[in-house]
């Protein structure tokens with residue numbers, strides 16, 4: 395397993411940089427991972443989405459469908475891409491400490 | 500056992516696949532291997548797979564370029580320490596030009612970009628229609644994307660997105676085209692850039708445009724929404740050309756009339772007659788006698804829904820949704836129809852459920868009601884899988 399290291403902290407991640415130990419997640423983890431997804435600062439808007447995904451994951455064990463994410467957070471999909479340039483699956487889920495969403499292609 | 504040595508890969512088993520008269524992917528990868536280290540490692544890993552009877556590609560990765568949620572398909576080797584040049588081997592889908600027309604300059608530019616940034620291996624074209632660039636590392640994705648963009652190319656769709664639409668060569672080369680499939684394909688591509696690059700759906704959504712019932716892009720079997728050219732009036736007949744075929748030795752009875760699926764043609768030795776209201780627009784007679792017969796003058800397309808290959812459930816062919824739309828109304832009709840289909844599918848579709856599977860689950864009447872189309876009795880009791888029959892317009896007073 396590769397390690398992701400930042401300011402003396404290190405995390406086990408998969409090859410796409412997703413956190414391998416979901417239970418280690420906290421706000422600091424999200425901040426540490428933000429730089430890897432081209433996000434300079436985490437704003438309230440970012441946090442709203444991160445928390446929504448995180449809580450959904452804790453409750454159901456999977457990431458929410460895109461449509462649900464947009465509906466529940468009140469963001470259009472292209473707004474989510476403005477906040478998380480690599481998108482909801484690769485960007486937002488990574489910061490929320492979820493394991494990599496499945497799906498082959 | 501890293502292989503930077505420049506030695507040629509040992510490919511005893513793969514060599515078998517070069518034998519025989521047909522084209523061989525092994526030969527092609529070897530030829531790329533003369534200049535590409537990753538093509539060599541690809542051969543080495545594949546040779547190992549053949550020896551062990553075991554694949555070495557891991558389950559899909561999640562990589563991409565900023566701003567897009569698709570267009571790149573992530574692949575990792577589980578034997579990256581043995582074959583470092585294919586440890587990461589991602590695929591880029593590049594949006595092809597409608598009808599696959601390139602200048603040789605454009606192809607050279609693409610290949611140069613790919614030799615600088617990837618394995619040099621291409622697949623022109625994938626079955627999705629896109630131009631496929633096979634094999635590169637994560638760090639190369641953004642630079643490749645930038646160079647492609649400068650050369651006027653964009654990535655195509657992947658994942659739960661509006662997939663890159665594709666079309667037949669249509670009016671560019673083909674006398675049978677009943678509408679301009681290339682223009683429609685281009686217009687749809689431009690209209691749905693958001694849905695293509697930022698996957699919003701329960702699953703993939705494919706659109707393919709064929710300009711006549713020969714369906715050279717196999718839309719009926721592969722696309723969630725198929726747009727297949729057809730005509731409403733009568734097959735155009737050039738009688739003297741028919742007789743030329745006959746005197747040149749064509750057996751019109753056996754090779755044309757007897758093979759007409761609806762048996763609506765007759766040949767008396769001088770004159771060919773067609774009962775056009777029975778014709779199912781299969782193209783057979785026209786394909787046999789292109790100089791004598793051609794599609795009618797009132798042209799347009801049939802819109803079909805629900806085709807797909809097997810995954811969660813078995814393969815489906817498309818069913819007719821709208822039997823005939825005049826060519827000049829196609830884009831407007833499609834925009835409205837697509838919006839309604841997506842709304843319904845978004846609302847009721849399960850995760851990873853194709854629209855055809857959703858229709859099977861809820862039933863066609865519910866679906867038609869959901870998108871606000873009036874069902875025709877024939878559609879509901881036995882959904883038509885043959886697109887080529889045209890319902891005659893009801894005369895005044897009839898049903």
Ligand code: HEM
Nearest residue numbers: 498499556557558559574588590624625626627628631703
């Ligand atoms: C478990 C592994 C894999 C699965 C389940 C898988 C599945 C698929 C599926 C379902 C498609 C069709 C996607 C679509 O059009 O919607 C596809 C396309 C493709 N895959 Fe894979 N794949 C796997 C591994 C690979 C690997 C290892 C490579 C290359 C190294 C690869 C290269 C491609 C390419 C180039 C296409 C596009 C082909 C075309 O459009 O004709 N795949 N794959």
Ligand code: HEM
Nearest residue numbers: 625626627628703705720721722806807808809810811853
């Ligand atoms: C020799 C074996 C295979 C070949 C050459 C092959 C090739 C392809 C190609 C070229 C496509 C793209 C079709 C298109 O969009 O027009 C495709 C799609 C697909 N393949 Fe395969 N495939 C093979 C085996 C499999 C197997 C074993 C599975 C699953 C267990 C599979 C699952 C799929 C799925 C789910 C799709 C997407 C279908 C869709 O778009 O509806 N394939 N395959």
Ligand code: SF4
Nearest residue numbers: 667673710711714715
């Ligand atoms: S589908 Fe019809 S119009 Fe298109 S290329 Fe094939 S024969 Fe020609």
Ligand code: SF4
Nearest residue numbers: 759778779781782784
């Ligand atoms: S197009 Fe097909 S169905 Fe129609 S007349 Fe020709 S052969 Fe018969």
